Amino acid sequence: MPELRKDPVVGRWVIISTNRAKRPSDFLHSKVELKGGFCPFCPGNETKTPSEVLAYRPNSGGGGQKNGSGWTVRVVPNKFPALGIEGTLNRQAEGMFDKMNGLGAHEIIIETPDHDAHLALLPVENIESVLWAWRDRIVDLKQDRRFKYIMIFKNHGEAAGATLEHPHSQLIALPIVPKHVSEELEGARRYFIMKERCIFCDILRQEMENPIRFISENDDFLVLAPFAPRFPFETCIIPKRHESAFENLSSHQMINLASALKQLLLKCEIGLDSPAYNLVLHTSPVEESFREYYHWHIEFIPKLTNTAGFEWGSGFYINPTPPEESAKFLREFEVSRTIQRIK
Amino acid sequence: MPELRKDPVVGRWVIISTNRAKRPSDFLHSKVELKGGFCPFCPGNETKTPSEVLAYRPNSGGGGQKNGSGWTVRVVPNKFPALGIEGTLNRQAEGMFDKMNGLGAHEIIIETPDHDAHLALLPVENIESVLWAWRDRIVDLKQDRRFKYIMIFKNHGEAAGATLEHPHSQLIALPIVPKHVSEELEGARRYFIMKERCIFCDILRQEMENPIRFISENDDFLVLAPFAPRFPFETCIIPKRHESAFENLSSHQMINLASALKQLLLKCEIGLDSPAYNLVLHTSPVEESFREYYHWHIEFIPKLTNTAGFEWGSGFYINPTPPEESAKFLREFEVSRTIQRIK
Numbered sequence: 001m002p003e004l005r006k007d008p009v010v011g012r013w014v015i016i017s018t019n020r021a022k023r024p025s026d027f028l029h030s031k032v033e034l035k036g037g038f039c040p041f042c043p044g045n046e047t048k049t050p051s052e053v054l055a056y057r058p059n060s061g062g063g064g065q066k067n068g069s070g071w072t073v074r075v076v077p078n079k080f081p082a083l084g085i086e087g088t089l090n091r092q093a094e095g096m097f098d099k100m101n102g103l104g105a106h107e108i109i110i111e112t113p114d115h116d117a118h119l120a121l122l123p124v125e126n127i128e129s130v131l132w133a134w135r136d137r138i139v140d141l142k143q144d145r146r147f148k149y150i151m152i153f154k155n156h157g158e159a160a161g162a163t164l165e166h167p168h169s170q171l172i173a174l175p176i177v178p179k180h181v182s183e184e185l186e187g188a189r190r191y192f193i194m195k196e197r198c199i200f201c202d203i204l205r206q207e208m209e210n211p212i213r214f215i216s217e218n219d220d221f222l223v224l225a226p227f228a229p230r231f232p233f234e235t236c237i238i239p240k241r242h243e244s245a246f247e248n249l250s251s252h253q254m255i256n257l258a259s260a261l262k263q264l265l266l267k268c269e270i271g272l273d274s275p276a277y278n279l280v281l282h283t284s285p286v287e288e289s290f291r292e293y294y295h296w297h298i299e300f301i302p303k304l305t306n307t308a309g310f311e312w313g314s315g316f317y318i319n320p321t322p323p324e325e326s327a328k329f330l331r332e333f334e335v336s337r338t339i340q341r342i343k
Numbered sequence: 344m345p346e347l348r349k350d351p352v353v354g355r356w357v358i359i360s361t362n363r364a365k366r367p368s369d370f371l372h373s374k375v376e377l378k379g380g381f382c383p384f385c386p387g388n389e390t391k392t393p394s395e396v397l398a399y400r401p402n403s404g405g406g407g408q409k410n411g412s413g414w415t416v417r418v419v420p421n422k423f424p425a426l427g428i429e430g431t432l433n434r435q436a437e438g439m440f441d442k443m444n445g446l447g448a449h450e451i452i453i454e455t456p457d458h459d460a461h462l463a464l465l466p467v468e469n470i471e472s473v474l475w476a477w478r479d480r481i482v483d484l485k486q487d488r489r490f491k492y493i494m495i496f497k498n499h500g501e502a503a504g505a506t507l508e509h510p511h512s513q514l515i516a517l518p519i520v521p522k523h524v525s526e527e528l529e530g531a532r533r534y535f536i537m538k539e540r541c542i543f544c545d546i547l548r549q550e551m552e553n554p555i556r557f558i559s560e561n562d563d564f565l566v567l568a569p570f571a572p573r574f575p576f577e578t579c580i581i582p583k584r585h586e587s588a589f590e591n592l593s594s595h596q597m598i599n600l601a602s603a604l605k606q607l608l609l610k611c612e613i614g615l616d617s618p619a620y621n622l623v624l625h626t627s628p629v630e631e632s633f634r635e636y637y638h639w640h641i642e643f644i645p646k647l648t649n650t651a652g653f654e655w656g657s658g659f660y661i662n663p664t665p666p667e668e669s670a671k672f673l674r675e676f677e678v679s680r681t682i683q684r685i686k
Contacts, residue, residue: 003665005570005571006571007569007570007571008530008534008542008546008570008571009527009530009531009534009542009543010526010527010530011530012571012573012660013571014571014572014573014660014661014662015659015660015661015662016571016662016665016666017661017662017663018665082661094570095549095553096545096546096549097570097571151657151658151659153657153658161654170657172657172659174659178657178658178659179659180658180659181658183353184352184353187351187352187353187354188352191351191352199351199352200352202439203351203439206438206439210438226350227348227350227351227437227440228348228349228350228351228355228356228357228359228440229357230355230357280657280658311504314494314496314513314515314521314623315494315496315521315523315524315623316358316494316515316517316521316522316523317355317357317358318357318358318360318425319357319358319359319360320360322346322359322361323359
């Protein structure tokens with residue numbers, strides 16, 4: 001069983017993953033090779049993954065078989081999970097340290113049957129299906145009272161940490177709220193106590209008055225560069241209407257989120273020459289369905305050549321690209337209709 | 344002038360560096376090339392760097408010339424600084440956002456005249472000189488009341504963010520205390536309020552009673568794997584005697600720090616096949632010379648193949664190597680005396 005351990009000074013929980021334990025020798029010459037070989041996520045190989053927990057088979061007329069083919073999106077438990085799904089937390093001390101069982105769920109959302117596809121180049125309807133799969137899994141896992149937070153993210157490309165090429169995103173359900181989430185919640189709560197307004201709603205209003213960091217919008221979503229981004233081209237997709245939890249989205253919003261996401265990914269794919277990227281859903285912890293002070297959003301960070309080196313060393317962020325410049329570039333970059341349709 | 348901007352939600356300050364501004368096109372095909380070409384840090388090229396702020400010329404009999412050759416360690420301002428040294432902070436609002444001038448110092452500690460050397464393979468005395476240079480620069484910059492924190496770190500190897508091959512470390516003096524530092528201070532302060540003991544001193548004692556994460560020690564320093572490390576082989580060098588500020592080291596401690604550091608670097612260099620790494624000095628902010636609750640230390644993180652990908656995406660750390668295993672490996676790895684002497 002993996003272990004969750006808490007840093008005694010800063011209070012950060014870390015998974016010490018014994019399942020995937022790496023011995024020192026594993027680090028020598030262990031470069032990840034993404035290309036070629038057998039892919040467990042491809043259609044026809046459904047039995048090579050753990051049994052699916054969700055799949056959409058829209059064209060099977062309801063006759064699709066579990067773990068059979070014909071799916072458009074398929075969700076399976078990770079074969080090498082960072083956390084174990086069985087058992088209890090068993091919180092305990094180790095001297096002055098705190099630890100508990102590494103209990104949780106780790107799932108893979110296989111975004112398309114097409115091994116060579118990119119999320120950016122899928123039709124909007126398919127992207128929407130991926131987002132529905134995120135939502136459906138959150139709604140299901142929320143019923144398990146052992147989980148406090150459900151984290152959804154996507155690592156695209158080796159430089160962003162992907163270890164398999166087939167397009168996929170990941171879900172991790174945790175018995176704790178991760179530090180980066182609780183910091184955001186705490187900051188937003190402090191602001192709300194002072195102003196009785198959601199800080200994200202205030203940011204939205206201000207950024208629309210003087211749209212120098214504005215990238216794009218539709219009826220339901222705004223795409224922005226943050227005021228103090230850590231990385232070049234860091235971008236935020238945020239719903240215009242206040243809502244603390246992603247899973248409360250309306251169908252209308254879901255279509256518009258898929259569309260905003262596709263636009264952003266396409267602009268980066270073409271304008272920034274197919275960068276690796278990370279995408280993280282920031283949503284409310286599960287125990288409360290609505291928070292006045294928190295506002296869910298998606299954080300998008302392309303991994304641009306070596307610019308991410310500095311803060312590794314210093315623990316401090318230096319961003320060489322002002323967000324006003326990256327926003328201008330993405331705002332003005334036209335993705336031609338031909339490209340959108342052909343791909 | 345670069346700008347310091349504060350994230351309105353989590354309160355993290357970020358440098359938006361206009362000096363080194365990257366336009367979108369700079370990210371295309373801009374792979375850093377470390378090898379070959381002209382090196383401004385090599386002896387004979389002293390005029391190609393900004394004028395030195397410190398240099399040790401032990402063999403010149405006091406006759407060494409500023410910006411001349413004959414130095415063993417040389418400190419120069421960064422030619423492309425992330426922060427500007429002139430002017431005032433000029434704190435101001437931009438609507439609901441907070442910003443100030445990116446005031447600060449950014450210096451390069453050139454660790455040796457030998458372009459092809461490695462810190463790990465330098466004689467202990469030379470490593471000690473590098474540490475003295477860190478100290479001397481901190482003591483000097485502390486007099487500038489505009490600075491709140493002096494950060495010292497080293498990025499070794501391209502994967503760790505180094506952009507120049509010649510061995511060097513970096514210093515950044517900041518008008519704010521970085522978030523990762525204030526979190527550590529705050530956690531240690533909370534513990535002190537509760538227990539009236541330094542949390543780091545308590546950790547030291549506990550780790551020596553059951554030394555499963557122990558790596559090595561000498562009279563003054565302990566080398567340990569942390570209980571909840573974020574990365575494989577993350578390691579901490581910590582003084583045995585309570586002291587909050589690095590610059591208060593005795594000469595005796597300085598020699599032993601150089602020796603502990605060399606041992607650790609050599610073990611990793613040989614045992615882990617010359618990994619890229621980051622090394623960060625965690626020391627007290629400058630305004631107070633002694634804190635009962637804080638204990639300075641050095642954090643060492645080798646960058647092992649692609650294992651650092653996950654947390655980029657998730658904002659959450661999964662460490663595949665239990666610290667007890669990495670500590671055992673480093674503890675038991677013998678660096679032969681021959682290697683130590685020859686290199």
